[in-house]
Amino acid sequence: MGSIRFENAGKIYGSGPGAFQALQNVTLDVREKEFVAIVGPSGCGKTTCLRMVAGFEPVTSGRVMVNGQDVTAPGPDRAVVFQQFALFPWKTVAENIEFGLRNKGLPKGERQSLVEGALQLMGLESHASAYPHQLSGGMQQRVAIARAYVLDPAVLLMDEPFGALDAQTRVVMQEELVRLARVQPRTVLFITHGVEEAVYLADRVAIMTKRPGRIKEVVDVRAIREAEKWDSLERIEDVMDTESFIHLRTHIWKSLREEKGASK
Numbered sequence: 001m002g003s004i005r006f007e008n009a010g011k012i013y014g015s016g017p018g019a020f021q022a023l024q025n026v027t028l029d030v031r032e033k034e035f036v037a038i039v040g041p042s043g044c045g046k047t048t049c050l051r052m053v054a055g056f057e058p059v060t061s062g063r064v065m066v067n068g069q070d071v072t073a074p075g076p077d078r079a080v081v082f083q084q085f086a087l088f089p090w091k092t093v094a095e096n097i098e099f100g101l102r103n104k105g106l107p108k109g110e111r112q113s114l115v116e117g118a119l120q121l122m123g124l125e126s127h128a129s130a131y132p133h134q135l136s137g138g139m140q141q142r143v144a145i146a147r148a149y150v151l152d153p154a155v156l157l158m159d160e161p162f163g164a165l166d167a168q169t170r171v172v173m174q175e176e177l178v179r180l181a182r183v184q185p186r187t188v189l190f191i192t193h194g195v196e197e198a199v200y201l202a203d204r205v206a207i208m209t210k211r212p213g214r215i216k217e218v219v220d221v222r223a224i225r226e227a228e229k230w231d232s233l234e235r236i237e238d239v240m241d242t243e244s245f246i247h248l249r250t251h252i253w254k255s256l257r258e259e260k261g262a263s264k
């Protein structure tokens with residue numbers, strides 16, 4: 001199980017004369033095992049959307065639901081991967097991945113085999129005993145993703161997870177995440193500034209308006225990805241070279257540019 005529903009969700013920060021409307025009537029459905037990316041102008045409320053699903057921020061109008069239940073607080077059914085890697089510096093890679101499983105109360109044997117599986121899945125086997133400071137940024141983010149995946153949450157919330165990586169590492173991580181998403185599909189809500197990243201990774205891309213944010217348009221990438229057989233292309237640059245990719249990317253760029261123009 002893993003669905004997310006925004007139903008006319010609104011968010012006002014603060015109250016009285018200083019009140020600030022960040023979101024207005026956000027409506028969006030993320031279906032079970034679907035990967036949805038949200039793009040939008042800076043400050044339109046993307047992170048606020050994710051934080052509401054995570055249970056870090058309450059909605060001030062409308063509803064946000066996970067598996068049909070209103071979100072009222074953070075919970076083990078939702079795992080969050082942030083831009084900053086947020087690993088425990090005093091724990092090894094394996095211990096970092098194991099941490100959430102301990103909280104879940106799983107017995108040691110089961111924890112170990114899950115951690116081994118996660119290390120293998122993310123190509124981290126030879127770094128199991130390393131500490132975060134001994135790893136590159138890309139490796140650290142791999143650990144953060146492995147840690148979230150191993151918990152098998154109903155939904156995975158990712159806020160610019162590759163935003164702090166250099167361009168080359170970012171590409172490698174995008175390819176890895178696509179591979180992972182195909183091998184072990186999960187319900188993912190992914191926030192990004194990168195239009196190309198969104199088109200490459202997501203089944204659907206939700207475009208937001210400028211502040212106060214609403215969903216302006218939802219673009220179905222999956223139908224085109226499947227029709228055009230992007231998954232048969234190994235490298236991101238080959239996918240990005242296809243006419244169908246360029247067409248979608250340009251469409252989303254134009255839509256975002258309209259929003260930027262509207263704020264002048």
Ligand SMILES: Nc1ncnc2c1ncn2[C@@H]1O[C@H](COP(=O)(O)OP(=O)(O)OP(=O)(O)O)[C@@H](O)[C@H]1O
Pocket residue numbers: 013014020022040041042043044045046047048049211
């Ligand atoms: N805790 C808060 N209190 C008051 N205002 C806030 C708070 N958090 C966010 N905001 C404001 O709400 C708006 C939306 O913020 P949010 O971070 O959700 O946007 P975003 O689309 O993710 O931004 P960016 O693209 O720049 O990362 C911004 O104008 C921000 O300043």
